[in-house]
Amino acid sequence: MNPLNKHSLSNQNDLSSRCANFSPGPAYLPDAVNQRLKSLIETRLTTGHSVLEDSHRSQSFAQIHLQIETLIRRILNVPKHYIILLLPGGARTQSAAIPMNFIHTGTQPIYIETGIWSTLASREAIRYGDILRKTKNDELNTQHLKDCAYYHYVDNETIDGFYWSELPTLQHRRVVCDMTSSLFAYPPQFDQVGLIYAASQKNLGLPGMTLVMVDSNWLSEARPLSITPSVLNYPLQYQSNSLVNTPANITWITGLFMLEWMESQGGLTKLIEHTELKASTLYQFLDASDFYQARVQGKRRSKVNIIFETPSTQLDQSCVDFLESHGVIGIKGHRLVGGLRASCYIACPLHHIQHLIKLLQAFEGQYG
Numbered sequence: 001m002n003p004l005n006k007h008s009l010s011n012q013n014d015l016s017s018r019c020a021n022f023s024p025g026p027a028y029l030p031d032a033v034n035q036r037l038k039s040l041i042e043t044r045l046t047t048g049h050s051v052l053e054d055s056h057r058s059q060s061f062a063q064i065h066l067q068i069e070t071l072i073r074r075i076l077n078v079p080k081h082y083i084i085l086l087l088p089g090g091a092r093t094q095s096a097a098i099p100m101n102f103i104h105t106g107t108q109p110i111y112i113e114t115g116i117w118s119t120l121a122s123r124e125a126i127r128y129g130d131i132l133r134k135t136k137n138d139e140l141n142t143q144h145l146k147d148c149a150y151y152h153y154v155d156n157e158t159i160d161g162f163y164w165s166e167l168p169t170l171q172h173r174r175v176v177c178d179m180t181s182s183l184f185a186y187p188p189q190f191d192q193v194g195l196i197y198a199a200s201q202k203n204l205g206l207p208g209m210t211l212v213m214v215d216s217n218w219l220s221e222a223r224p225l226s227i228t229p230s231v232l233n234y235p236l237q238y239q240s241n242s243l244v245n246t247p248a249n250i251t252w253i254t255g256l257f258m259l260e261w262m263e264s265q266g267g268l269t270k271l272i273e274h275t276e277l278k279a280s281t282l283y284q285f286l287d288a289s290d291f292y293q294a295r296v297q298g299k300r301r302s303k304v305n306i307i308f309e310t311p312s313t314q315l316d317q318s319c320v321d322f323l324e325s326h327g328v329i330g331i332k333g334h335r336l337v338g339g340l341r342a343s344c345y346i347a348c349p350l351h352h353i354q355h356l357i358k359l360l361q362a363f364e365g366q367y368g
């Protein structure tokens with residue numbers, strides 16, 4: 001049997017056999033992807049071999065690599081001159097790699113701090129040189145914008161539930177966007193952004209890999225610091241076809257399953273539509289309620305990380321407990337911001353949101 005066999009992608013009502021998982025990541029995987037992962041292991045047990053035991057230099061792995069890249073290009077419509085790197089570690093690994101490779105390609109890079117992840121990215125960069133930290137409302141000097149090594153922002157702040165992607169007028173595309181929680185749920189802005197990175201554990205399967213898509217013209221200007229570890233050296237990773245070291249093969253293969261699942265769902269347009277439908281369903285319920293309150297208002301609301309609260313922190317906790325006792329998990333807000341957070345990444349089905357709403361109504365009926 002082909003170890004990468006596809007299984008039925010039909011959307012079944014699964015809540016009798018599994019939890020509705022709103023975890024911020026690692027996140028919910030579609031049943032079809034779980035089935036294929038199961039079959040990957042079973043193949044090993046029944047045939048004595050699986051691609052999981054193949055070298056990352058083997059033909060079979062090269063084929064998987066090629067399929068991943070082809071699908072990413074097709075689904076996201078990646079411009080030809082963008083290079084795709086599949087790098088080890090998470091998004092924070094790349095928060096270090098980016099300054100290591102690019103901090104010396106201009107004057108101070110600009111870091112826009114819109115929430116917790118963008119602030120952590122700037123704190124990471126500070127270790128490697130001088131940077132300029134700004135909020136989204138700060139005035140930016142036109143000359144500095146022109147000369148800066150790059151401009152870094154996070155479009156979707158996963159912890160704060162805040163979405164922002166209004167860039168100033170930039171004459172170049174030395175713009176870096178962390179799309180860890182928004183990739184495939186929002187359209188990537190290749191016309192304005194020269195480097196997009198996204199860790200795999202939210203919309204691309206399991207943790208352990210970060211996708212980097214970078215304009216080749218800009219990559220050719222990289223000047224890695226002498227302390228840059230080989231695995232974080234972008235030009236070296238490019239020359240080595242992202243295989244400077246042994247990749248997390250199960251994460252790559254799960255990424256491939258996720259990409260095939262995305263295509264089966266109708267590709268990017270459908271994923272974005274589905275994301276909007278899910279978000280509007282939950283926000284409409286929250287906005288109509290006198291008991292629950294959405295944390296972020298207006299166009300800054302994230303469509304994937306929906307933060308809300310009850311009238312008190314005590315009730316927030318009781319609500320989390322109530323939901324968990326009914327099979328809804330991963331919904332407690334981040335410890336730094338409290339409240340509840342429903343992370344509705346691309347694999348989260350609409351009926352899980354509808355189920356959540358019913359339970360929230362029941363909780364309100366008891367405590368409201």
Ligand SMILES: Cc1ncc(COP(=O)(O)O)c(C=O)c1O
Pocket residue numbers: 024025089090091092093117154156157158159178179180181199
């Ligand atoms: C937007 C964003 N950036 C960075 C990170 C950090 O990712 P990692 O744990 O893969 O380093 C996260 C994790 O949730 C995130 O949501």
